[in-house]
Amino acid sequence: MVVGGGLLGLEAARALRLLGLSPQVVEIAPRLMPVQVDEGGGALLRRLVESEELAVRCGVSVQEIVEDRGRLLAKLSDGVELDADVVVFSAGIRPADGLARTAGLPVGERGGVLVDDRCRTSDERVWAVGEVAALEGRTYGLVAPGYAMAEVVADRLLGGDARMTPAEIDMSTQLKMLGVDVASFGDAQAVTPGALEVVVNDPVAGTYAKLVVSDDAGTLLGGVLVGDASKYAVLRPLVGAALPADPVAMIAPGGVELGADALPDSAQVCSCNAVTKGAIRAAIADGAHTVPAIKGCTRAGTSCGSCVPMLKNLLVQEGVEVSKALCEHFSQSRAELFEIVAGAGVRTFTELVGRYGRGRGCDICKPAVASILASLGSGHVHDGEQATLQDTNDHFLANLQRNGTYSVVPRIPGGEITPEGLITVGEVARDFGLYTKITGGQRIDMFGARVEQLPAIWRRLVDAGFESGHAYGKALRTVKSCVGTTWCRYGQQDSVGLAIALELRYRGLRAPHKIKSAVSGCARECAEARSKDFGVIATETGWNLYVGGNGGFTPRHAELLASDLDTDTLVRVIDRFLMFYIRTADRLQRTAPWVEAMDGGLDHLRAVIVDDSLGICADLEAAMEAHVAGYADEWRGVLDDPEKLERFVSFVNAPGTPDPTIEFVSERGQPVPVPRSGEPHQPVAIGMPGVRA
Amino acid sequence: MTAEMLEPAVDLQWETVCPLDRLQPERGVAALLPDGVQVAIFRTHDGAVHAVGNVDPFSGAAVLSRGIVGDRAGVPTVASPVYKQVFSLVTGRCLDDADVTIPVFPARVTDGWLQVGLP
């Protein structure tokens, strides 16, 4: 049983449902999510929730919960008695007002330190803002009122006379609940005297929209959207403004399309950070010509993000052309070049730049075209002119380090390696004087190899059965795994076996950026699959697939794309996912920003690659089959070809002479580059055991 | 512009480096010259040869020969493979940082052999 039919209560109920339980949701108000939606929206919401096999009881309260032979018995206000194993309470937030209580400041009846309309507590030296502050006895759990309170306090501290009036508090929200979009804004419950309500209710399509307008039908006061909240971004800023069109047409399907031009300059486009359309237009005029630039200088779109489509809209309206040109040599985007190369069958850079670009290319377009050619299966990456397009990593099939040496990473699929394999790696590193380190991707990186050493190192590795790990490429890197059912007491599926199969399937796949993956054997997620471009987590009956995660500069969790897939279906969906990414992403765009930038986001992605809404899935799968069939180890390809081996020399006129500028010192028993001059080399850690003085 | 046109009047010591066909167009090689001087030698798409210092001034690594060759507004360039700054192959000027220049050496082809001139 879940007590409370708000957002968190419903999500908790769904989680219980997914665990195989049959939860009952008990809500004291007459409808679900009573704060956000009105009666009509609540009715639709209830239907959608019940279709998820969740039982709902509204308008009843819990009188008593007693223990009854090891189970719990909840007595409800309508006389019904519910039998439960688990009771989850999700009936409102409780402010963490302990500090105020200890300090003797008065608190509200339902918690929260009491403040007046200046956000001042009973002690005039103490102010409170945000969720802990009870304004006229009420607390607000949203970010916008918190910011508004902070503004008031800042103004007061500077001697101003700003006030908070509860009536003006912006309680607009947009959220997704059990996959259903819900939004409410302004006077959603139509409490303004004389307010009129305009409703478009389509139970068949599962959408409900209501606008609340002033008694003269001239001003928008608020509204509720359930099932489709796409108009939220444009409707919310119009609150308080003159209606630009007939209110029915504004919410009816196929009605008027409202753009940014419908808004007055005073309208708040970003309500989280109180940024008006006028402020954004000013920022655009001052040179903020991209969404990130606008975010950077106005903070619009940096909290909930629901106004980002509006920011794009404003850019277009202000006449900013967003250039998609790859570089000075191509006016096309990477995705367009991919289509040209694939469609027109162009197979060399010279032909491509001659027919579709200008000049002789650069370090931006050449590797991008090299990657496109490789994704389309064009033989060895060093064949013919392709060799001239590769950046140094792809040109020497190793990772350039700061002193001009390279690091070497053999593939260790799934992170599984035999003792003999470990011994080979250890012996190679020892014999060539390499520094070794375990990577985050469950393999071993050997550092400090000079170009002329690379072929000999790889001869040894290839003879021992290793192949290129593509650590140097914008390509599939690793598929990490936990030990799953092989060893783990909790394992639900063979995560190692799947990880190895996936890594072998997608090895060598070139992409707009690197691709990382992992497979966990159960929901404990020891392989950290949700921090990967595609991550797989075992369930009792199959696999859940998550996409669009990454670590790095902007860490992001992958999101659930499909659940309980059998292995064949899983592989098919990943095939489509990867090929769709390779075809349509920008240069150096990882899967996370790619999904984020997609119109329609994850839902659109799911429609395309799970439901085949564009009818391209067969094509994507065929492309992946061609990749799998055409795979060959790049390092073996070099070792077998004297011409390709020719470039692995330190100097063209002194092939065996090591570069005299490369020097090593020893640190913790291993060779490392000499510290840069002018930069004293010091251990970073302080007060940690084992660090040398 | 080819390097031959730049050949100065002073006496140069011409070092023979390798047969021209060791140079794939738009790819570089490194050469070790007397006194440990390292040069990066390139052959551009139009057949011209260029030689510049091999040391990348931003990282200190001797790697410019491994950069990507291309052009900026028609000027032949190489991009450092370390931090990606772009240098003119004609003047040695860094096109991303006006304060930085790499040395330029005269280069020529004689009887199918590539030669670099040292002062």
Ligand code: SF4
């Ligand atoms: S994720 Fe699950 S199966 Fe894998 S090691 Fe952790 S607990 Fe075991």
